[in-house]
Every structure is written in C-alpha cells, then in structure tokens.
Amino acid sequence: MRRLFLSLLTVPAALVLLMADAMAHPIQGESPMEPGLWQVVIAGTVHIPSPPTNEATSRVVQVCIKPHESPAKPFLPPMHGHCTTTHKPLASGREQWNIHCTTPNGAVDQLGWIQSQAQNFDSHWHMTDNITSPTRYTVETSIHMKGHWIGSNCGAIH
Numbered sequence: 623m624r625r626l627f628l629s630l631l632t633v634p635a636a637l638v639l640l641m642a643d644a645m646a647h648p649i650q651g652e653s654p655m656e657p658g659l660w661q662v663v664i665a666g667t668v669h670i671p672s673p674p675t676n677e678a679t680s681r682v683v684q685v686c687i688k689p690h691e692s693p694a695k696p697f698l699p700p701m702h703g704h705c706t707t708t709h710k711p712l713a714s715g716r717e718q719w720n721i722h723c724t725t726p727n728g729a730v731d732q733l734g735w736i737q738s739q740a741q742n743f744d745s746h747w748h749m750t751d752n753i754t755s756p757t758r759y760t761v762e763t764s765i766h767m768k769g770h771w772i773g774s775n776c777g778a779i780h
Contacts, residue, residue, distance in 0.1 A: 656740045657689040658774040666765035686776035728753040734765075741771035 665680045705723040712718050712735060721732040734747030744767070751761040 654740070655687055655738060655743070656771045656774075657687045657691065659772040659776045659779055660685045660687060660769050661772055662767055662769040664765060664767050666763060669762040671760060671762075684772070684779050686779045688776075727755045743767075743769045 662683050662685065663680075664683065666678070668677045668679060669675070705721060707719060707721050709717055709719045714737070716735045716737045718735050719732070721730075721734075723730045728751060730749060730751050732747055732749045734745060736743060736745045738744075745765075747763075747765045747767075749761075749763040749765070751763070753759050753761070
C-alpha cells in the first residue's frame with residue numbers, strides 16, 4: 623500500500639498536465655499564457671478510504687513554455703487511455719472543466735475551475751480515481767494550484 627501511496631503523490635503533477643491542456647483552449651476574452659518560465663505552487667490532499675489515509679501534498683514546479691508553442695505541450699505526457707472534456711465559462715472570468723479519462727485499469731473524473739491571465743493563473747480541482755485492477759479502490763484528491771510567469775528566459779528548464 624505504501625508503494626501505491628507514493629505513486630499517488632504524483633497526482634498533482636498529472637493534474638498540472640491536464641490543467642495546462644485546459645488553458646491551451648481559452649474561452650472568449652481569456653488571455654493565453656505568456657511564453658517563458660512559469661512557477662506553479664501545488665497544494666492538496668489525497669484521501670484513500672481503505673485503509674483510511676489522508677495525506678497532504680505540496681510542491682513547487684517550474685515549466686518552460688516556448689514561443690509559438692501551445693501552453694499545454696510542456697505539461698502533457700503521451701496520453702494513455704481515452705479522455706473527454708467539457709467546459710463552460712463561470713462568473714468572475716473563471717472557466718469550469720469536467721474531464722473524464724478511462725484506462726484499462728480504471729477511470730478518473732475531474733471537476734475544476736481555472737482563471738488565467740497572461741502572467742498568472744489560479745485553479746482548484748477535485749479528482750476521483752476509480753481503480754479497478756489489479757485491486758479495486760477509490761482515491762479522492764483535492765488540489766489548489768497557483769502559478770505565475772517568472773520571465774521570458776527559461777534558463778536550464780526545458
């Protein structure tokens with residue numbers, strides 16, 4: 623179980639990937655992300671009902687978005703499984719996203735909102751992972767992400 627939990631600590635990074643994909647498709651009037659170096663602060667809680675486990679997780683990541691590149695590209699690994707997304711504008715410039723992904727070993731449902739501008743963004747997500755193989759279990763994750771543009775030079779970050 624400990625091994626499983628350690629793999630769950632990567633969930634926030636996976637969420638950054640999906641969130642970046644969402645920001646790559648801005649709604650009308652929303653600013654795209656500036657190219658360059660971005661810092662993202664990720665904080666959340668992972669809950670596994672059996673055995674009962676609640677674990678806070680926090681990390682800071684830096685990502686480089688190259689000029690003329692989709693903001694999603696540096697975040698997205700090759701997709702495994704099938705994902706569908708829906709989104710709609712909310713009040714205060716936010717955009718709500720529903721993301722559902724299936725794989726041979728289960729499904730992930732994500733509901734969240736994003737508010738982005740050229741040099742910063744704020745986002746909150748709730749994820750439910752229903753794992754069906756090799757054993758059945760559910761993982762609930764709540765994540766808050768806040769990012770800001772550091773500058774146009776990515777340095778050693780690729």
